[in-house]
Amino acid sequence: MSKFEALTGNDAVATAMRQINPDVVAAYPITPQTSTVQKFSEFVADGLVDTEFVTVESEHSAMSACVGASAAGARVMTATSANGLALMWEIVYIAASNRLPIVMSLVNRALSAPINIHCDHSDVMGMRDSGWIILFSENAQEAYDNIIQAVRIAEHPDVLLPVAVCQDGFITSHGMERVEIYEDEDVRAFIGEYRPQWSILDVDHPKTYGPLDFYDYYYEHKRQQVEAMKNAHRVIQEVAEEFNRKFNRNYGLFEAYRLDDAEVAVVVVNSTAGTAKVVVDQLRAEGLKVGLLKPRVFRPFPAKELVDALRHLKAVAVMDRSISFGSMGNAGPLFLELAAAMALHGVHIPMADYVFGLGGRDILPSEIESVYRDMLRAAETGQVERMVTYLSVRE
Amino acid sequence: MATKLALKELIKQPTRLTPGHRLCAGCGASIIVRQVLMAIDDPVVITNATGCLEVATTIYPYTAWNVPWMHNAFENAASTISGIEAAYRALVRKGKIPDRNVKFIAFGGDGGTYDIGLQALSGAAERGHQFLYICYDNGAYMNTGIQRSSATPMGAHTTTSPAGKKIPGKQQFRKDLTAIMAAHGIPYVAQAAPSHWRDLMKKVRKAVNCGGPAFINVLSSCNRGWRHPTDDTIEITQLAVDTCYWPLYEVENGEWRLTYKPKEKKPVEEWLKRQGRFRHLFRPENRHIIDELQAEVDRRWERLLHLCGEA
Amino acid sequence: MAELKGWRDIPIGGMILEAGNAVEYPTGTWRAFRPVFGEAKCIHCFTCWLYCPDSSILVDPENEKMLGFDLEHCKGCGICASVCPVNAKVRREAGEELARDDPRLCIRMVEEGKFQE
Ligand SMILES: Cc1ncc(C[n+]2csc(CCOP(=O)(O)OP(=O)(O)O)c2C)c(N)n1
Ligand code: SF4
Ligand code: SF4
Ligand SMILES: [Mg+2]
Numbered sequence: 018m019s020k021f022e023a024l025t026g027n028d029a030v031a032t033a034m035r036q037i038n039p040d041v042v043a044a045y046p047i048t049p050q051t052s053t054v055q056k057f058s059e060f061v062a063d064g065l066v067d068t069e070f071v072t073v074e075s076e077h078s079a080m081s082a083c084v085g086a087s088a089a090g091a092r093v094m095t096a097t098s099a100n101g102l103a104l105m106w107e108i109v110y111i112a113a114s115n116r117l118p119i120v121m122s123l124v125n126r127a128l129s130a131p132i133n134i135h136c137d138h139s140d141v142m143g144m145r146d147s148g149w150i151i152l153f154s155e156n157a158q159e160a161y162d163n164i165i166q167a168v169r170i171a172e173h174p175d176v177l178l179p180v181a182v183c184q185d186g187f188i189t190s191h192g193m194e195r196v197e198i199y200e201d202e203d204v205r206a207f208i209g210e211y212r213p214q215w216s217i218l219d220v221d222h223p224k225t226y227g228p229l230d231f232y233d234y235y236y237e238h239k240r241q242q243v244e245a246m247k248n249a250h251r252v253i254q255e256v257a258e259e260f261n262r263k264f265n266r267n268y269g270l271f272e273a274y275r276l277d278d279a280e281v282a283v284v285v286v287n288s289t290a291g292t293a294k295v296v297v298d299q300l301r302a303e304g305l306k307v308g309l310l311k312p313r314v315f316r317p318f319p320a321k322e323l324v325d326a327l328r329h330l331k332a333v334a335v336m337d338r339s340i341s342f343g344s345m346g347n348a349g350p351l352f353l354e355l356a357a358a359m360a361l362h363g364v365h366i367p368m369a370d371y372v373f374g375l376g377g378r379d380i381l382p383s384e385i386e387s388v389y390r391d392m393l394r395a396a397e398t399g400q401v402e403r404m405v406t407y408l409s410v411r412e
Numbered sequence: 413m414a415t416k417l418a419l420k421e422l423i424k425q426p427t428r429l430t431p432g433h434r435l436c437a438g439c440g441a442s443i444i445v446r447q448v449l450m451a452i453d454d455p456v457v458i459t460n461a462t463g464c465l466e467v468a469t470t471i472y473p474y475t476a477w478n479v480p481w482m483h484n485a486f487e488n489a490a491s492t493i494s495g496i497e498a499a500y501r502a503l504v505r506k507g508k509i510p511d512r513n514v515k516f517i518a519f520g521g522d523g524g525t526y527d528i529g530l531q532a533l534s535g536a537a538e539r540g541h542q543f544l545y546i547c548y549d550n551g552a553y554m555n556t557g558i559q560r561s562s563a564t565p566m567g568a569h570t571t572t573s574p575a576g577k578k579i580p581g582k583q584q585f586r587k588d589l590t591a592i593m594a595a596h597g598i599p600y601v602a603q604a605a606p607s608h609w610r611d612l613m614k615k616v617r618k619a620v621n622c623g624g625p626a627f628i629n630v631l632s633s634c635n636r637g638w639r640h641p642t643d644d645t646i647e648i649t650q651l652a653v654d655t656c657y658w659p660l661y662e663v664e665n666g667e668w669r670l671t672y673k674p675k676e677k678k679p680v681e682e683w684l685k686r687q688g689r690f691r692h693l694f695r696p697e698n699r700h701i702i703d704e705l706q707a708e709v710d711r712r713w714e715r716l717l718h719l720c721g722e723a
Numbered sequence: 724m725a726e727l728k729g730w731r732d733i734p735i736g737g738m739i740l741e742a743g744n745a746v747e748y749p750t751g752t753w754r755a756f757r758p759v760f761g762e763a764k765c766i767h768c769f770t771c772w773l774y775c776p777d778s779s780i781l782v783d784p785e786n787e788k789m790l791g792f793d794l795e796h797c798k799g800c801g802i803c804a805s806v807c808p809v810n811a812k813v814r815r816e817a818g819e820e821l822a823r824d825d826p827r828l829c830i831r832m833v834e835e836g837k838f839q840e
Pocket of ligand 4: 522523548549552553
């Protein structure tokens with residue numbers, strides 16, 4: 018029997034890690050991720066897991082040790098945020114390129130400078146082209162469920178890519194929620210044993226990992242990564258279906274909330290989607306046809322499915338918690354990619370981007386409401402007033 | 413029974429580093445790797461920092477390694493091996509793989525060890541992983557075209573410390589990395605040279621059986637960077653030892669011990685004059701650098717003798 | 724050179740599955756000088772074998788004999804000749820500077836292309 022517990026997002030992830038009982042965890046403290054590794058250290062100290070916890074001296078070494086351990090055929094996990102991820106940077110790419118199924122809890126925090134410990138998505142958006150699978154979580158429950166599924170996705174023989182599971186720093190990571198925790202045995206049965214095809218520890222069949230790879234083969238190895246991402250698109254959905262059968266919680270590529278008969282919608286990831294649902298309900302009560310789309314899978318980007326879910330609308334707003342500086346309109350990355358997807362699929366409806374919440378700035382329901390009202394106007398006039406709005410920044 | 417450290421016995425072992433690698437003719441790095449791996453009878457797993465040794469031995473789709481080997485990046489050979497070693501311990505403990513007494517070795521150049529990889533090495537040593545880190549110290553970033561590192565000897569010409577009209581080569585003394593590693597209090601630290609192969613191999617054996625982290629700093633000639641004929645590799649290495657520029661010693665559980673004392677301590681000049689990278693020092697206006705270098709070599713040698721209880 | 728393969732036909736992640744396949748790569752073409760035996764008898768001490776950076780000294784481990792040079796891979800560095808103790812003895816006894824290709828040596832370094840078996 019599963020049970021409900023009052024847990025923070027970080028505790029929920031640590032609980033999933035306890036149940037997964039990875040062979041190796043290498044991690045380094047950074048706010049707001051720290052309480053995950055603290056909690057996990059307690060599990061190690063109390064003998065509740067038999068993981069080798071490598072208390073590295075930096076995040077660069079955390080990811081480096083994860084790469085080594087994963088090449089050794091171990092089930093490997095880590096956790097980080099913002100500057101920690103930035104310090105890992107070089108090895109983040111290497112983990113994906115070496116096709117190592119590492120699972121990372123990424124507690125989203127604003128990148129320096131100025132230094133800031135609160136939530137935005139500049140950290141994860143920096144890794145979007147690195148070759149990692151990226152999943153978003155609205156709340157602690159989703160973070161917990163995503164971490165469990167991530168193990169299966171990453172280790173699938175057709176995928177073999179690392180997975181980052183995001184949740185919002187402080188908002189989710191430190192907010193106490195009611196989380197359904199499944200039986201340890203059920204989680205273990207769901208993830209199964211990891212049976213790596215190769216291991217650097219196989220001393221009888223020595224292999225060389227990470228050679229110098231020039232113009233004659235490097236490109237082919239990159240092409241293989243493309244194939245793995247294509248496969249991940251399928252595997253993520255298969256794993257979600259199996260998860261649903263087992264734990265009765267439905268995940269897909271995205272969640273559509275009151276979207277079917279909507280005329281306008283907001284697209285937003287992570288915790289803000291929760292707030293936006295409340296706003297949708299309020300506006301629906303007024304008789305306004307509004308809906309919400311919350312992407313769960315950002316990499317691989319499910320362009321066609323997203324476009325199909327949005328094509329019937331009269332206006333779409335994307336809310337971005339980061340800026341792609343110098344990009345078209347200095348917009349956010351989610352907007353840029355979604356707008357491109359819509360246009361390339363021949364769907365031409367008014368779209369606007371709303372950058373919000375940088376460095377942990379609160380996003381109020383009234384602000385989300387104003388976004389919906391902008392879109393309702395755009396639906397009428399057939400055009401948006403501004404392509405990019407920086408919500409709640411002082412002039 | 414460990415293989416006897418006699419060449420007649422060692423030739424019977426399978427080759428762990430094959431020919432067909434693309435290190436320059438006469439490079440010291442592969443000589444060192446061969447000696448290190450010959451000394452170990454147990455299975456080994458290797459990580460290798462970016463650098464000449466790494467690039468030249470694994471040009472895809474070829475590998476010169478007959479043992480499991482991984483290159484991750486430039487600065488993380490130590491953290492990568494610590495992840496592998498942690499995985500080994502976990503998997504053995506969980507009964508997923510048998511305990512084969514595997515030895516974990518990391519190779520890094522001086523750049524990858526003294527400089528960019530020092531933090532990772534220090535961290536891995538402090539955490540107590542069972543691994544042996546071998547620094548093959550050729551005194552510069554050779555792979556990128558002979559730039560200075562903190563291991564470059566004072567006065568040496570490199571492409572980022574060129575012997576110019578105003579500044580005659582590198583201005584600083586070499587960082588004493590071996591002593592820094594000894595200060596970590598790990599069970600085994602040593603300095604070695606391939607010219608003294610039996611000494612080197614004995615050290616490797618002690619290192620992999622010391623029950624904790626071990627570090628050996630090995631002098632590695634690079635004829636491209638040092639500017640000497642390719643066949644002088646071993647002789648020039650021997651001279652570095654005999655001038656006490658590169659003393660051979662070990663620090664075992666905190667005990668310092670000299671493992672080789674030159675019969676006659678030669679002037680450092682004898683080592684310098686054989687290498688083109690020091691040619692400019694022999695101009696009258698630069699002689700004082702040789703004197704300074706000699707004084708520093710003497711100072712460090714005296715200190716070492718003192719630490720080894722030989723003074 | 725092996726034929727270039729497509730992305731479906733190579734292991735993922737840049738892994739090389741054939742250990743030690745660099746032996747297939749001939750580095751002997753780099754050689755400007757070639758090691759050859761001279762008049763002085765080899766004492767099969769294996770010093771050259773120990774120091775050859777390219778594992779290009781051929782030995783018979785059973786009978787403990789140094790057999791010669793792997794010219795597929797030997798890069799001609801000359802280390803084998805310089806560490807050879809017989810060479811050192813010949814030089815000492817000659818009482819004069821000997822050229823690298825002096826026929827009296829045990830291992831001589833001769834210019835590639837100029838040597839006739
Ligand atoms: C993070 C990073 N910075 C710089 C480089 C470029 N680089 C590659 S090898 C190298 C020098 C290696 O020097 P060393 O460790 O002494 O080894 P050597 O080549 O001399 O054997 C440098 C600077 C790199 N690969 N990665
Ligand atoms: S440049 Fe120097 S260190 Fe690098 S392969 Fe050549 S001789 Fe060896
Ligand atoms: S010349 Fe150099 S590469 Fe050739 S056999 Fe002698 S030592 Fe080896
Ligand atoms: Mg170097």
